[in-house]
Amino acid sequence: MKVVARTVFYAAALVGLIAMPHLISVKYYLHLSILALVWVISAQGQNLIQGYTGYVSIVQAGFMGIGAYSSALLGIHFGLPVWLTIVAAPLITALFALATGYPSLRVKGHYFAIVTLAFNMVIFIVLMNYTSLTHGEAGIPGIPKPGSKGGLFNFRDRETYYYFMVICAVGMTGLAALIARSRVGQILVAIRQNEPMVTAVGIPAWKYKLFAFVTSAMFAGFAGALYAHYQSFINPDVFGVAQSLDAILAVIMGGSGTIAGPAIGAFIVVFLPEVLRFADSFRLILYGLILVLATIFMPRGIVGLSSDIFDRLTRRVQK
Template structure:
């Protein structure tokens, strides 16, 4: 019921905030949720911090853009093809890199992101380099139940609904993984990988599964982003963006399903809410993230959950200690 309520609120928000600017921000936040849920699979469930999520997002974005603009594919087809091809590349990259553990894995994925960024910048004939690729097409009109849905326009409610559908599917996918046998093994790896290996678990298989699933969601987010913004260059896919994704998961609550949602919304809207700080906006934003990481190491969602449990547990005590009136 809670999940349905969240989706209902998300559907109602564009009608409450009719400003095209806020609809634009909410659409970006939904794309970020897809991205953060993917990051949470490796970072939160397995305990391996990947610094390549933005790079895989860029791969998905460029694959989709090039397929639609150079080879005549429809955007609807590339919404499936681009994430799957991103996942195949992740298998090639993940198989050797997941043989290392801990911080060494993070260093390897950092190198991956740097290589991806350099390739996107260097191969100008294909990617447009820093100048980018303009006029990336939107999805074609969709006809459902006799109704025509157009996706043109910067702050398009139909594209918002498409991004919301992607965010719901990504969250549902992560929930199914978490509550499956694979999810339980992934959590065991996070707790004690050596012990998991000692009892016969092939940890590399589950780590690769999480890494590939994470990259597929990153590719989906990249595809949605490219065809929403309409202009593509490598800048949004650098290491700094990967660090922002990591911070979003930490801020919301690593290892929880709702944490990436809260974190993604926070990192999307917080810089805009700090516009009053003008030239100090980015510094203030950075300080807030640093302070939140230091003082809220488990994230906002676990903190709220702990407070809620404390309030509920204190209610019976309060009722028990309440003086009874004498007749």
């Protein structure tokens, strides 16, 4: 019964994503939907290290920044094709994650969170102050879009880029699902539940934690590259600690350790501040209050709450 309900939900979500450009009349909401799909990819990566492995990383936006700047600079300074730079961005991000992952993962709990927070701050400071390369706060304009020099699809058209983002988000969500349901995913969950036990039975837990951390960074790097080529402009402001906290909130709000949760949470994190613009003076206060209440009363996120409601209804029907 649950499998059928889950299948129906995923099918309805996919149909809704495909139909969305034809259902919304305000083009700004299509823009927000594209940004939400970028955050779906980043949140799925965050979920691998946070939801499945149990380590809260506060560097996801920093990795997005590395991916965004890598893709933009490779294209601008070396004249590489956009598609190649988008593919290269997560690989470059993975190298940074490898260099920092092992020493960071030697600590646990809130110490790991503090270390990754510091790393995000270092990335932000470098992006802001290494002006000869990143142009600092002025940012990098004129980042080309995929296919902007001709081709079958016009990626300058917002609707075309939206469908491209749907394909990317669905593909990366599918990849996250494959990892979660594989033997590696089972070991990650075991590490979250009882890491000393995993080590005691002879499994090198640090290798799997490093895998989750690097893979999470690759998701973020890919999302950052897609964001850069969509906006055609980047500066360090969108890759700070606050945005890394948004990735964490997307996972918590949607449902930590689930596949659908980060996708739902990403749309909430992007759309909720815009919905609250009617109370401009109190918008951030209301946003924070909603997040606090949701965390208290929905500790398992929207997916967990929905699952509980579905189980109760099923039991009543069976009676």
